[in-house]
Amino acid sequence: xxxxxxxxxxxxGQAIAxxxxxxxxxxxxxxxxxxxxRVDSAQGDVESAARAGVQAAVVQADAAEAQSQAVxxxxxxxxxxxxxxxxxxxTTDTSNFVAGGNVSVSVTCVTSLADxxxxxxxxxxxxxxxxxxxxxxxxxxxxxxT
Numbered sequence: 693x694x695x696x697x698x699x700x701x702x703x704x705g706q707a708i709a710x711x712x713x714x715x716x717x718x719x720x721x722x723x724x725x726x727x728x729x730r731v732d733s734a735q736g737d738v739e740s741a742a743r744a745g746v747q748a749a750v751v752q753a754d755a756a757e758a759q760s761q762a763v764x765x766x767x768x769x770x771x772x773x774x775x776x777x778x779x780x781x782x783t784t785d786t787s788n789f790v791a792g793g794n795v796s797v798s799v800t801c802v803t804s805l806a807d808x809x810x811x812x813x814x815x816x817x818x819x820x821x822x823x824x825x826x827x828x829x830x831x832x833x834x835x836x837x838t
């Protein structure tokens with residue numbers, strides 16, 4: 693019976709030692725998963741903004757209005773998503789703005805990752821997305837009011 697007590701007493705510290713080793717590793721894995729999830733969510737927001745911009749541009753009657761409506765739609769979508777993007781770069785390609793042509797909207801955003809405190813992670817991430825939509829071939833499209 694004395695031998696059994698010695699063995700039990702010797703195993704008491706083993707669980708604590710395992711916890712001390714495993715807990716920080718699990719914590720780092722969880723924080724990395726949250727950080728990667730946040731980056732993926734932000735990328736989805738930028739893609740959604742590019743889609744909203746091209747959808748707003750494609751229904752306009754002229755290229756100038758298409759560009760201004762695309763910028764407004766992208767800015768509104770990014771603001772509504774709560775994405776920290778102080779000055780997004782929005783490029784609207786209306787070079788093929790004719791009936792049956794297409795419109796392209798590209799969005800580039802530098803978003804802050806400062807709230808995700810993981811050693812070695814950058815403080816910001818550049819996210820980009822482009823969306824292209826066709827213009828209905830039976831629409832009347834004007835060239836700047838001419």
